[in-house]
Amino acid sequence: xxxxxxxxxxxxxxxxxxxxxxxxxxxxxxxxxxxxxxxxxxxxxxxxxxxxxxxxxxxxxxxxxxxxxxxxxxxxxxxxxxxxxxxxxxxxxxxxxxxxxxxxxxxxxxxxxxxxxxxxxxxxxxxxxxxx
Numbered sequence: 001x002x003x004x005x006x007x008x009x010x011x012x013x014x015x016x017x018x019x020x021x022x023x024x025x026x027x028x029x030x031x032x033x034x035x036x037x038x039x040x041x042x043x044x045x046x047x048x049x050x051x052x053x054x055x056x057x058x059x060x061x062x063x064x065x066x067x068x069x070x071x072x073x074x075x076x077x078x079x080x081x082x083x084x085x086x087x088x089x090x091x092x093x094x095x096x097x098x099x100x101x102x103x104x105x106x107x108x109x110x111x112x113x114x115x116x117x118x119x120x121x122x123x124x125x126x127x128x129x130x131x132x
Contacts, residue, residue: 037076037096047124048109051100056116057093063118067108072100072120105130 039053051072055063058076066073077095102122109121 036092036094037098039098041100044121047126049106049122049124051120051122053098053118053120054116055113055118057091058113058118060113063113065108065111065120070102070104070106072102072108072122074098074100074118074120 037054039051042050042052044050051074053074055076058078062078063074063076066075075095075097078093103124105126106122106124109123111118111120113119
């Protein structure tokens with residue numbers, strides 16, 4: 001059973017931990033509907049990551065990837081009219097929006113759609129002046 005917690009009192013007594021509380025709050029709002037489409041996150045190098053999403057049935061034109069500060073948003077919406085009369089419909093073709101929290105200095109290095117899998121490559125690039 002999931003309950004909503006109010007983190008407002010903690011915001012008043014903390015400085016610099018806003019993102020931690022935002023992540024806790026967004027995790028507490030997660031519902032079972034948010035588990036589609038399925039995805040994997042892999043670390044493929046020292047500063048390289050890869051998100052792979054199963055988006056079978058979506059074309060490249062029906063997918064949108066948006067990179068905002070510390071956030072990657074992948075959404076999909078199928079277009080076109082399908083006038084078929086289905087006896088059984090088991091292939092999910094519903095619209096979706098998936099959000100991924102990104103660490104500081106993580107940028108999208110590339111994306112590709114192949115065999116029903118959307119792969120988004122991410123790279124962490126720390127500026128020289130911030131390196132030890």
